[in-house]
Amino acid sequence: MVEVDDQGIVDDPFEFGVASGDPDTTSVVLWTALGSTAIAGDVRLACDVASDPAFDGLVTSDLVSAAETDGRTARIVADGLDPATTYWYRFRVGPHVSATGRTHTLPGAGAGAERFGIALSSCQNRAELLRWDNHITLADDPAVDLVVWLGDFIYERNASSLEEYRALYREARGDARLQASSAAHPWVVTWDDHEVVNDYDGTVDPARRLDAYRSWWEFTPTRLPRPSSDGLRVYRFVDVGDLVRIVMLDCRQYASSETVLGSEQLEWLADVCNHGAAHTLLASPVIVSSLNVGELTPPYAFEAHPADQAAVIAALNAAPDPTVVSGDLHAQMELELAPGITELMAPPLSSSFPPDWADLLPFLPFASPSVVRAEAAHGYLRLDYATTGVTHEFVNG
Ligand SMILES: [Fe+2]
Structure with a gap:
């Protein structure tokens, strides 16, 4: 030693x-x-x-x-x-x-992995501190082999400098409950908007963006390189043997009024969805399905960018047994993105919306043909992959 x-x-x-x-x-x-x-x-x-x-x-x-x-x-x-x-x-x-x-470590190709459990969540606002107990449930869940984090690891509040962003990560990582779930399982992490600033896009101040990316990298157990002034390529895929390919998206860094993912990421997505594993898990911080709620539709959503939405669906139509899991909206949902393609919205770990959003959720299935079920709930989603198929369970607390 x-x-x-x-x-x-x-x-x-x-x-x-x-x-x-x-x-x-x-x-x-x-x-x-x-x-x-x-x-x-x-x-x-x-x-x-x-x-x-x-x-x-x-x-x-x-x-x-x-x-x-x-x-x-x-x-x-x-x-x-x-x-x-x-x-x-x-x-x-x-x-x-x-x-x-x-x-x-992950199983190798051809190793015949028989089962693999993936927990997905996002959005851990410190304003709802009691719900961080969900990290304990996650830490103790014996069916979890990997945690996939869909973003909003911090909420930026007023941070705009490297030290201010670092302070938010230190506050989060100082919590014994996050330490428990971090020590219990390996994590694969992408980001959403609040790691930088609410609903940011390419117009955000580049120095602020770099400070935010830099602090995210410092406090994330990732093998990605240190971010540079060009940004950081966070989209990537993870193969769990021949069982499932996990495709991690970045829905913010390349976003503009024209696109969610940007042309390079869209091209990459079409390529990596064509693979030989049994299942495909598309981990998308932002909802891909349409909610059909008129002006309540977030301007950054795929619904507001039909060409991107169609390209994602086309990529998934070529992918083996696809499931989309998204976050961001602080709700738990089951949706049908397209015929044969299920989208599940993982519940936020802690964050809430104002009560009127929670009140609206049960009515979403009537407004939107794609929404099967929607509710205000917290915790995480677990996907249980097996050679026989995939099942899911919402773990709420
Ligand atoms: Fe959030």
Whole structure:
């Protein structure tokens, strides 16, 4: 086990817990961040990975830097791992040891993964703090193998600088309940609008956008590169063996009055929907179906951009057994996007809309031919993939 001295750190600096993300068949990103008790400058940490929670079966032990320029967040790609295997990990500095996280690698193609549970949620406004208990339910759910986050990890409030955005992530990651769900499962994360500013599009101040993207990257267990002034390509796909391809969308960065996804992402989408896995999960922060509620239709929605909506449907028509899961609207819904294509709206983890939105939801099926069911609920959606098919369950709390 690699040794690392305390570098003058007296108090336990691991106040934001640990997280893992973007797993593949042989590697996974491990993440932590240091709190205000840390000394100035960069801090060297040790990161241990083991095949058991007692760390008797040590697999790797490496050094990683929590750099001041990264907000004293640290990430390391643990690689050389076995497919479809559970690992435990922790970070250390001097006598201080972080909480232990648990993560899993993904099954390889042809490995015959028999079942795989994916939990999806979004929207964790701190204004509804009690509902963060849903993170405990998520942490303890034995059927979850992967968490897919559909955005609104923070709400920007008045933040517009790097330090102000970082403060919001530190507030969120300081919550023991988010630390529990982050330590329990690997996460694959995309963003929505509130990571930057409500309903932003390409016209947002580029410096503010970069600060927002930068803080998102620092506090997200992702293997994406650091954002540059060109932005950050967040859309990507994850293959769970031959069972399901998860396609992650970015509905904000390229949005304009002309488009939701932008031409490059649309082209990419058509390409990646053509694959050999049994199922397709399109993780779209923004609703793809039409709600048919006239001027209440959000201007950024696919419904307001029929060419994008048609292109997504065309891509999904070529995809094996597609399901769309969206977030953003702070509601739980079942919709029929197109014949044979179900869209499910994952409930928000905590965020609410004003009461008049909740009152309107039960009437949506009468207004919109695509809405089967709509209700005000919180928690997460779990999709249970199996070789025999896919089922879903809304887990509400
Ligand atoms: Fe939200």
